[in-house]
Amino acid sequence: MEIMAMKxxxxxxxxxxAPGQRVVKCPYCDSTLNIDTAGVMAEAELQRERAQHADIQVERDNYLKKVKKWHLIKKIYYGVIAAATGTAYLLDKFVRDGLGTPIVVVLLMSMVACPIWLNGKVPDAPLSVENGFKLKRGFGTTAKLFVMTLLSILGGLLLAVIIEEIFE
Ligand SMILES: [Zn+2]
Incomplete structure (x- = not known):
């Protein structure tokens, strides 16, 4: 038999x-209570809302983790770009002219491919996340990634020139 519960x-x-029961006696304080259907419904609704809230929290946490991971991959990418640029420059200067060329070719390809790839990797935001907190996917993000790639190349180049100045 199905058992209902209330406080x-x-x-x-x-x-x-029991479901359908109209009057119940509290075993603790002996109060006789009319089971208010609306009240029971409200309690059920409240429990449903609580469960939903917990689900939303998990959903948000998961999204936040994905966003953090995306930012980490992005930073590693900028670092690799800067390091590769510096290495290409220094190889050309100190080892042999033209040795850095293959790296430059890969750099030029990734300059276009990686911002597009990273933009595609922007995680899908659940509906429960407010617009202001969403990581946006699209042309704006791709353009920003491209500009940051150029800045990373300049940064790597600058670092290589400084190293060159020190060791020359
Ligand atoms: Zn009672």
Whole structure:
């Protein structure tokens, strides 16, 4: 048999009752209670909302983790670009002219491919996340990634020139 549960409004004791039952006596304080259908419904609704809230929290946390991971991959990418640029420059200067060329070719290819790839990797935001907190995918993000790639190349070049100045 299905058992319904409610809290006694008088003593907060747990009361079990059968569905459809209209009147119940609290086993703790002996209050006779009319089962307010609306009240029971409200309690069920509240529980449903609580469960939903917990789900939303998990959803948000997961999204936040994905966003953090995306930012980390992006930073590693900028670092690799800067390091590759510096290495290409220094190889040309100190080892042999033209040795850095293959790296430059790969750099030029990744300059176009990586911003597009990273933009595609922007995680999908769940509906429960407000617009202001969403990581946006699209032309704006791709353009920003491209500009940051150029800045990373300049940064790597600058670093290589400084190293060159020191060791020359
Ligand atoms: Zn009671």
């Amino acid at each position: 006694c409004p008088n003593c907060s004791g747990d009361i079990n009752y």
